[in-house]
Amino acid sequence: MTDEPATSEPPLEVVAEPARPAPPAEAADIPLLRIEAVVKQFGGFRAVDRLSLDIRAGEFFALLGPSGCGKTTLLRMLAGFETPDEGRILLDGWDIAPLLPHERPVNMMFQNYALFPHLSVRDNIAFGLKRAGMAASEIAERVAEMVALVKLEGLEKRKPDQLSGGQKQRVALARALARRPRILLLDEPLAALDKKLRESTQAELMALQRRLGTTFIIVTHDQDEAMTMADRIGVMDRGRLEQVATPRQLYEAPASRWIAEFVGDINLFEGEVASREAGRLVIATREAGSIVVAAPLQPITKDVVAVAIRPEKVKLSRRGPASDDADHAHAINRLEGVVTDVGYLGGTTTYRVQLDSGAVLRSSMANTARIDIDAYSPTHRVVAWFTPDDCLVLEQ
Amino acid sequence: MSARRIFAGPARLAAIAPYLWMALFFLVPFGFVLKISLSQTAVAQPPYLPVFDFTQGLAAIKAAFAALSLDNYRLLVSDNLYVLSYLRSLVVAAVSTAILLLIGYPIAYGMARLPQRWQGIAMMLVIVPFWTSFLIRIYAWINILQHDGLLNQILLALHVVSAPVVWLSTDSAMYLGIVYSYLPFMILPLYATLAKMDPALTEAANDLGASPQATFWLVTFPLSLPGVGAGALLCFIPILGEFVIPDLLAGSDSMMIGQTLWLEFFTNKDWPVAAAVAVVLLVLLVVPLALYDRLQRRQLEAGR
Numbered sequence: 001m002t003d004e005p006a007t008s009e010p011p012l013e014v015v016a017e018p019a020r021p022a023p024p025a026e027a028a029d030i031p032l033l034r035i036e037a038v039v040k041q042f043g044g045f046r047a048v049d050r051l052s053l054d055i056r057a058g059e060f061f062a063l064l065g066p067s068g069c070g071k072t073t074l075l076r077m078l079a080g081f082e083t084p085d086e087g088r089i090l091l092d093g094w095d096i097a098p099l100l101p102h103e104r105p106v107n108m109m110f111q112n113y114a115l116f117p118h119l120s121v122r123d124n125i126a127f128g129l130k131r132a133g134m135a136a137s138e139i140a141e142r143v144a145e146m147v148a149l150v151k152l153e154g155l156e157k158r159k160p161d162q163l164s165g166g167q168k169q170r171v172a173l174a175r176a177l178a179r180r181p182r183i184l185l186l187d188e189p190l191a192a193l194d195k196k197l198r199e200s201t202q203a204e205l206m207a208l209q210r211r212l213g214t215t216f217i218i219v220t221h222d223q224d225e226a227m228t229m230a231d232r233i234g235v236m237d238r239g240r241l242e243q244v245a246t247p248r249q250l251y252e253a254p255a256s257r258w259i260a261e262f263v264g265d266i267n268l269f270e271g272e273v274a275s276r277e278a279g280r281l282v283i284a285t286r287e288a289g290s291i292v293v294a295a296p297l298q299p300i301t302k303d304v305v306a307v308a309i310r311p312e313k314v315k316l317s318r319r320g321p322a323s324d325d326a327d328h329a330h331a332i333n334r335l336e337g338v339v340t341d342v343g344y345l346g347g348t349t350t351y352r353v354q355l356d357s358g359a360v361l362r363s364s365m366a367n368t369a370r371i372d373i374d375a376y377s378p379t380h381r382v383v384a385w386f387t388p389d390d391c392l393v394l395e396q
Numbered sequence: 397m398s399a400r401r402i403f404a405g406p407a408r409l410a411a412i413a414p415y416l417w418m419a420l421f422f423l424v425p426f427g428f429v430l431k432i433s434l435s436q437t438a439v440a441q442p443p444y445l446p447v448f449d450f451t452q453g454l455a456a457i458k459a460a461f462a463a464l465s466l467d468n469y470r471l472l473v474s475d476n477l478y479v480l481s482y483l484r485s486l487v488v489a490a491v492s493t494a495i496l497l498l499i500g501y502p503i504a505y506g507m508a509r510l511p512q513r514w515q516g517i518a519m520m521l522v523i524v525p526f527w528t529s530f531l532i533r534i535y536a537w538i539n540i541l542q543h544d545g546l547l548n549q550i551l552l553a554l555h556v557v558s559a560p561v562v563w564l565s566t567d568s569a570m571y572l573g574i575v576y577s578y579l580p581f582m583i584l585p586l587y588a589t590l591a592k593m594d595p596a597l598t599e600a601a602n603d604l605g606a607s608p609q610a611t612f613w614l615v616t617f618p619l620s621l622p623g624v625g626a627g628a629l630l631c632f633i634p635i636l637g638e639f640v641i642p643d644l645l646a647g648s649d650s651m652m653i654g655q656t657l658w659l660e661f662f663t664n665k666d667w668p669v670a671a672a673v674a675v676v677l678l679v680l681l682v683v684p685l686a687l688y689d690r691l692q693r694r695q696l697e698a699g700r
Binding site for chain 2: 080100112131
């Protein structure tokens with residue numbers, strides 16, 4: 001799975017795509033996949049609640065959310081294992097609701113791989129091709145291509161239980177990609193791998209996706225995984241999409257307090273808007289005094305808000321920042337306190353600073369030098385500082 | 397580690413207990429049966445010769461050994477009665493097992509797909525007949541199948557037939573009785589294999605373009621073969637030696653080997669021939685058991 005130019009690949013075509021009439025006239029700008037107000041109920045429980053989403057062709061999209069948020073149910077509706085109670089799912093502008101799972105040009109990689117234990121690696125990969133009625137020679141060719149793609153050469157005759165976890169994962173991937181699906185659905189594809197293997201596999205999946213140009217939709221509860229791999233992330237909670245954004249937007253401009261807390265670490269201080277000046281707001285917080293923040297693009301309507309600062313935006317120093325620009329020195333937020341905990345993580349160190357008000361502020365600083373004469377230890381008194389632009393104002 | 401230490405302590409005792417059990421209650425009795433099968437029938441008590449009498453000294457025992465012969469086995473091969481009985485037993489066991497599989501598989505498959513809380517109830521329904529004595533249930537079938545029995549009454553009342561049909565003492569009645577009696581032994585191992593099968597496997601097959609039928613034949617059925625093997629053996633082996641059901645429900649024109657054995661033992665009082673019949677039956681049963689054992693061993697090795 002190297003980054004070879006895409007041109008070295010044979011043209012992508014779908015194997016078992018059912019015959020269908022030409023898409024409607026306005027096809028030019030319709031997304032590859034459109035989910036329209038889809039509802040799925042299990043008994044009285046709404047697993048998916050009027051959810052709408054467009055996914056573009058070639059996109060690497062991640063559905064991220066805590067367990068039970070409905071992300072797997074949504075994926076299973078795309079594969080055809082569940083039928084929506086309301087709403088439509090359109091592929092290329094065509095409603096795929098009447099298509100059974102085996103008729104959809106969509107393939108899925110299952111969470112525990114679901115490899116057929118009685119079939120060899122080769123027969124597992126060839127399974128979908130045989131169902132599509134491909135000629136034996138073509139099947140052999142495609143299987144060899146897939147085996148090479150996921151680097152499983154020499155293991156073709158093994159049975160799944162003679163493979164390691166990482167190898168099984170590759171077989172599952174090759175099997176799901178063999179039919180050249182329009183969309184590849186991945187249900188927690190890396191959850192069963194250990195950390196090191198997970199990271200290298202993430203990189204391989206991304207390279208593979210770029211090379212094949214296939215649309216990937218991945219379901220995960222692991223935010224690092226979603227952030228690393230996806231072009232866009234849809235954050236789900238209680239059957240609804242809370243925010244659909246790029247990883248950077250999601251992290252730096254979360255739409256709600258829930259997302260801010262769900263994605264990454266964050267310091268939150270509740271307060272009231274005390275004054276508004278050009279481009280700046282002053283928020284009076286109970287725990288951290290007055291904090292100057294950059295005014296958000298969308299005007300704040302509520303009085304009670306939360307100020308959110310990511311730990312890596314909070315710098316520590318013994319005296320406070322030395323500002324080149326004396327005029328703007330007042331604009332930098334300074335909070336004084338005592339270091340209570342130091343967590344050394346190798347690349348970064350996290351500090352917990354107990355402010356004089358009693359509140360705890362977390363800071364995370366990169367260890368850029370091997371020998372850090374400036375390191376802080378518990379009981380050190382420090383100034384924690386951050387700029388107005390580093391702060392987020394969240395209304396809900 | 398010395399041999400004494402290997403067999404010391406209660407844990408070691410527990411390990412050899414099954415072998416002791418087998419030796420005491422299988423090998424030793426089998427030795428008796430084997431010896432009787434090599435003896436000659438006699439009007440005596442016990443009704444065969446020679447008898448080992450350890451009080452008469454070594455020479456008498458040597459003479460007794462010399463008197464043993466394979467005559468009874470020669471009789472089994474030469475007389476059509478025995479060969480036909482064995483054949484009939486094999487055919488009845490094979491046909492019954494096939495019918496049981498055809499009926500039991502869909503039931504087990506349906507059970508495994510029920511919601512979890514219904515599966516326990518379905519399991520109860522399969523097991524509940526065991527609460528009544530097997531013999532009573534067979535007699536109940538006689539009642540249902542006889543000339544003025546429940547089945548004929550219903551058929552007459554519905555005007556399906558104009559005169560009572562002979563059900564009892566036919567092969568159909570025997571097959572009905574066998575299938576009815578052995579169905580749980582077929583269903584339970586099949587259900588056990590099907591219920592533990594990962595439902596994601598059938599979804600994966602569906603997802604890869606296999607229709608529900610193709611999914612069944614390409615994934616579900618091959619993966620349920622261990623259950624099929626276990627169920628088939630659990631039925632085939634006891635049916636092969638079945639005595640009660642053919643005796644009560646089938647006609648008297650042809651006999652299964654169990655009936656022949658009973659006849660030799662109780663009616664003809666020919667213990668040696670009866671013993672020889674039993675030994676040959678056991679040898680016949682060892683073949684499918686050994687095959688199944690090899691199959692399981694191979695699966696265990698593949699699972700490693």
